[in-house]
Structures are given as structure tokens and as C-alpha cells.
Amino acid sequence: xxxxxxLNVILQGVLIGGLYAMFAAGLSLIFGVMRxxxxxxGDLIVLAAYVAxxxxxxxxIDPLTSLLLVxxxxxxxxxxxxxxxxxxxxxxxxxxxxxxxxxxxxxxxxGLLELFTADSRKLQAGSIEIETFQLMQGVWVGLLPxxxxxxxxxxxxxxxxxxxxxxxxxxxxxxSDDQAVAQLMGLDTRHVFAMAMALSLAVIAIAGxxxxxxxxxxxxxxxxxxxxxxxxxxxxxxxxxxxxxAGGVILGVSQAIGAQIDPGWQLLAGHIVFLAILALRPQxxxxxxxx
Amino acid sequence: xxxxxxxxxxxxxxYYGDFQALFDVSLQIxxxxxxxxxxxNGAGKSTLLKSIAGLMHPRRGDMLFxxxxxxxxxxxxxxxxxxxxxxxxxxxxxxxxVEENLLIGGQSRRAGPWTLSRVxxxxxxxxxxxxxxxxxxxxxxxxxxxxxRALMSNPRLLLCDEISLGLAPxxxxxxxARLPAIVAEGLSMIIVEQxxxxxxxxxxxxxCLQEGRIALQGRARELTRESIxxxxxxx
Numbered sequence: 153x154x155x156x157x158x159l160n161v162i163l164q165g166v167l168i169g170g171l172y173a174m175f176a177a178g179l180s181l182i183f184g185v186m187r188x189x190x191x192x193x194g195d196l197i198v199l200a201a202y203v204a205x206x207x208x209x210x211x212x213i214d215p216l217t218s219l220l221l222v223x224x225x226x227x228x229x230x231x232x233x234x235x236x237x238x239x240x241x242x243x244x245x246x247x248x249x250x251x252x253x254x255x256x257x258x259x260x261x262x263g264l265l266e267l268f269t270a271d272s273r274k275l276q277a278g279s280i281e282i283e284t285f286q287l288m289q290g291v292w293v294g295l296l297p298x299x300x301x302x303x304x305x306x307x308x309x310x311x312x313x314x315x316x317x318x319x320x321x322x323x324x325x326x327x328s329d330d331q332a333v334a335q336l337m338g339l340d341t342r343h344v345f346a347m348a349m350a351l352s353l354a355v356i357a358i359a360g361x362x363x364x365x366x367x368x369x370x371x372x373x374x375x376x377x378x379x380x381x382x383x384x385x386x387x388x389x390x391x392x393x394x395x396x397x398a399g400g401v402i403l404g405v406s407q408a409i410g411a412q413i414d415p416g417w418q419l420l421a422g423h424i425v426f427l428a429i430l431a432l433r434p435q436x437x438x439x440x441x442x443x
Numbered sequence: 444x445x446x447x448x449x450x451x452x453x454x455x456x457x458y459y460g461d462f463q464a465l466f467d468v469s470l471q472i473x474x475x476x477x478x479x480x481x482x483x484n485g486a487g488k489s490t491l492l493k494s495i496a497g498l499m500h501p502r503r504g505d506m507l508f509x510x511x512x513x514x515x516x517x518x519x520x521x522x523x524x525x526x527x528x529x530x531x532x533x534x535x536x537x538x539x540x541v542e543e544n545l546l547i548g549g550q551s552r553r554a555g556p557w558t559l560s561r562v563x564x565x566x567x568x569x570x571x572x573x574x575x576x577x578x579x580x581x582x583x584x585x586x587x588x589x590x591x592r593a594l595m596s597n598p599r600l601l602l603c604d605e606i607s608l609g610l611a612p613x614x615x616x617x618x619x620a621r622l623p624a625i626v627a628e629g630l631s632m633i634i635v636e637q638x639x640x641x642x643x644x645x646x647x648x649x650x651c652l653q654e655g656r657i658a659l660q661g662r663a664r665e666l667t668r669e670s671i672x673x674x675x676x677x678x
Contacts, residue, residue: 319546319550322539322543322546322547323547323550325536325538325539325543326536326538326539326547328538329536329537329538329539330534330536332498332518332530333530333534333536334536334547335497335498335517335518335519335522336496336498336518336519336522336527336528336530337519337522337547337548337550337551337592337596338519338522338523338550338551338596339519339547339550340517340519341519
């Protein structure tokens with residue numbers, strides 16, 4: 153293989169890494185604010201894909217435009233889910249939210265199976281799916297992966313700004329530090345948690361639509377997306393949004409290189425890099441920085 | 444002066460699970476009054492403040508703030524009504540800067556005299572260090588920030604839990620020297636202290652808790668050292 157071909161492979165890995173970072177960002181946000189490990193995260197991504205499928209089919213709009221509807225729909229689902237169900241599971245024990253979101257994962261998978269069958273679906277984005285341009289001699293980039301990557305960077309930047317520049321972000325960080333004192337500041341933590349889940353599901357909506365445009369999806373693919381999200385979070389380091397982006401990119405590049413060596417190695421290579429980083433640097437590559 | 448007290452507790456019993464921490468506690472505080480609650484470790488002082496602030500809910504008894512019941516209210520609702528707690532051990536938010544800690548104190552958006560710049564006037568050292576993370580402050584500065592954070596909600600009643608705890612005497616004196624300026628803005632305070640001398644100087648009225656019961660109360664000036672030590676130690 154030539155150096156150019158390797159460059160191509162790595163570039164594709166970087167671009168898919170943006171998608172993984174979006175899987176991871178919502179997961180990391182929820183864990184950071186309320187110490188909740190959302191096992192249903194991957195299935196919620198798939199749910200967002202099906203919501204987008206319904207929206208695009210009903211209204212006849214293209215998938216990227218459908219985000220204008222899918223994002224708020226998912227955010228509302230997140231808010232209601234948190235206030236109606238998940239808030240009741242939070243406490244000193246980490247196990248109840250784990251079990252409840254595990255159950256939620258099964259319910260979402262089977263609910264989607266009932267409604268949409270096990271057939272593979274895909275969102276059709278039209279000509280931008282196949283448009284490519286030459287970056288340099290021998291290196292080609294697809295328009296859609298490029299859009300996907302820049303959207304991911306924008307999402308991470310927006311989350312970072314929200315966390316460190318807004319009153320809502322301040323409330324997230326304060327609640328994460330000390331729930332009881334946050335209440336003394338006049339913060340209703342039930343509402344703060346619900347806002348965090350709404351935000352997480354808004355990011356999930358964007359990730360879900362890009363996932364569904366990029367490849368086929370069916371009700372069973374959620375758990376694998378959850379794993380990619382977890383791996384990106386751990387590689388990047390908890391509590392650092394830019395680290396999460398880096399984690400997603402490292403995972404994407406590892407998978408791309410693995411697939412190039414042997415197509416069967418795509419997922420394995422990602423898992424190996426994840427395990428290596430977990431073993432050598434358990435706090436992640438870019439752990440939380442103060443201030 | 445209004446004829447009803449700002450805060451009135453009637454026969455309050457509070458529990459941690461099966462353990463009763465407060466027995467039949469009645470207390471009242473008028474507008475613009477400073478009341479001290481003293482007592483040994485485990486006498487129920489912090490429990491009393493947590494119950495008023497809504498962090499825990501008494502099993503029996505009434506708590507009236509400005510005539511309205513607050514017994515079942517959540518902490519965030521109690522703040523909105525005008526009661527702010529400076530918690531024991533400061534408990535600033537470590538992930539937030541000094542200024543963010545103060546700003547979040549003003550989250551409830553109650554109107555009143557206290558703003559960021561007024562708090563900085565009261566504690567100028569905080570203005571110099573506003574962009575530092577809260578754990579970078581010294582203990583005394585952290586206490587100032589915790590008081591400033593509570594003031595930012597423009598409370599009518601400020602609850603201070605052990606503000607002298609773990610601080611050098613000179614720092615304690617410095618902080619207590621600024622309390623009159625705070626009271627002068629028209630709020631009332633309940634000061635919980637183990638440092639009796641400090642408490643007696645600052646307060647007009649004193650309650651002494653002993654094993655969850657009020658063992659003694661009276662005007663700070665009229666209580667004798669003997670009666671206090673009897674109530675304090677139960678001897």
C-alpha cells in the first residue's frame with residue numbers, strides 16, 4: 153500500500169470518529185452531571201433514527217432538514233423520560249439507574265421491532281451521499297462524512313461553550329459537584345437533570361440521523377453504538393468534551409486501520425486500542441481539567 | 444416592625460431515620476434580629492438549620508416564615524422564599540470559579556441590595572481572586588465566598604452554620620467584623636456556633652441546644668456564664 157492510500161484510510165477514520173464523538177458526548181454529559189450510566193443510550197440513537205425515518209417519510213423532507221424536528225422531539229422525550237422515570241432511580245446507589253436503563257434498552261429494541269419489523273432501513277439524503285471531491289492527489293473525501301465531522305466539531309464546541317459560558321452549564325457543573333448545596337442555591341435538581349437528559353437526547357438525535365444516512369439500521373444495532381460511545385469516552389477521558397472528540401477520532405482511526413489490515417479486524421482493532429488505553433492510562437488521554 | 448416574627452418554629456421534632464435529633468424545639472426570630480444557637484457537638488444545631496433550609500423535613504411541628512408554612516417545602520423553594528444557608532464546611536462548588544460560585548448563589552433572582560459588586564465591596568479579596576477556582580482560596584476566603592454566595596440570593600434570613608470552624612482566630616474576627624454591615628441591609632441572621640464568645644458578641648438573643656432540646660434561651664447580655672455552661676454541658 154502506498155502512503156497515499158494510508159492517508160486516505162486515516163482520513164476516513166478521522167471523519168467517522170466525529171460520529172463516534174457524538175455517540176459519546178451525550179453519554180459523558182449524563183454521567184458527568186448525575187452519575188447515571190445510560191445503558192439505553194445506543195437504543196435511543198436508533199430510536200432517533202426511526203423518528204427521523206417517520207418524519208422524512210411523512211413530510212417528504214430530506215434527513216438533514218428533518219433534524220429541525222427530530223432534535224426537539226428527542227429533547228422532549230429526554231426531559232419527560234428523566235422527570236417521569238430516571239429521576240426516581242437516582243440516589244446513593246449506582247445500580248438502580250443501571251438496571252432501569254438496561255430494561256429501557258430492551259423495551260426500545262422490542263418496541264421498534266414490533267412497529268418497524270427487523271428489516272434494515274436507511275435514510276435517503278440524495279446526491280450529497282455520493283458527492284466527493286479530491287483533497288489532494290489520490291486523496292478523496294466524501295461530502296457527507298465531511299459534513300458529519302464538522303457537525304460533530306460544532307456540537308462539541310457548542311456543548312463546551314454551554315458548559316462553561318452559560319447559567320445552565322454552571323447549574324450542571326454545580327449539581328455535579330454537590331447536589332444538596334445546589335438545591336440551596338435555588339436549583340431544582342430534578343429539573344437540572346431533566347435538562348441534561350434533554351440535551352443528551354438532542355445530541356443523540358443528530359448522531360442518529362447521521363448514522364441512519366451513512367448506513368443501514370435496524371432495531372438491534374443500538375448496543376454496539378453504546379459500546380463505541382463508551383470507548384470514545386474512556387479513551388478521551390471523562391468530563392472533557394474535546395477529549396471525547398479526540399477519543400472518537402482515535403477509535404475511528406483504529407477501526408479504519410484495522411479494517412485495512414484485515415476486514416475482520418475493524419471492530420477488534422478499536423477494542424484493542426480501547427483496552428490498551430484503559431490499561432496504560434485509565435484516566436483517559438485528556439482527563440478533566442479544572443476551571 | 445411587623446408584629447409577627449419573621450421565622451417561628453413551634454414544637455419541631457426532627458429525625459434521622461429512627462434517631463430523633465430535635466425534641467420539641469420552639470424558636471422565633473424577628474426581622475433584622477441576630478440570634479445565636481450554641482451547643483456542643485451533636486446537640487442538633489446543624490439539624491435545626493437544615494430543617495429550616497428544607498434539606499430535611501421535620502416529622503412534627505410547624506415552621507412559619509413570614510406567617511406562611513415552610514415545613515414541607517424543598518430547599519430550592521425555601522431559597523426562593525428568602526432563606527439562605529451558609530453550610531457547615533463552606534461547601535463551595537470546586538468546579539466553579541469564585542465568581543461563578545457567587546453567580547450561582549444569585550440563581551433564584553430575588554430582588555434586593557446584594558449584587559456581585561456589592562459582595563466584592565464587602566469582601567474585596569474575592570474580587571481580586573474572582574477567576575480562580577474555588578479550592579484555590581484560603582479557608583477564610585472560602586468562608587467569605589460562601590457567605591457572599593448566600594447573600595447573592597438576597598435573603599431575608601441568613602443561616603450561618605459554624606462559620607468559625609477551622610479558621611484562625613484573627614480570620615474569624617475579621618469575618619465577624621463584617622456581619623453588622625450585612626445585618627444593616629435589613630436581614631436577620633441565625634448564627635450557629637461552638638465559639639460561644641463570638642456568638643454572644645454578635646447576637647441579641649441566644650438559644651442553647653443540648654441533646655436536641657432547647658436547654659436555655661435569653662437575651663445575650665442577660666445570660667450568665669454559669670447558666671450557659673450548665674446548659675451547654677448539662678451539668
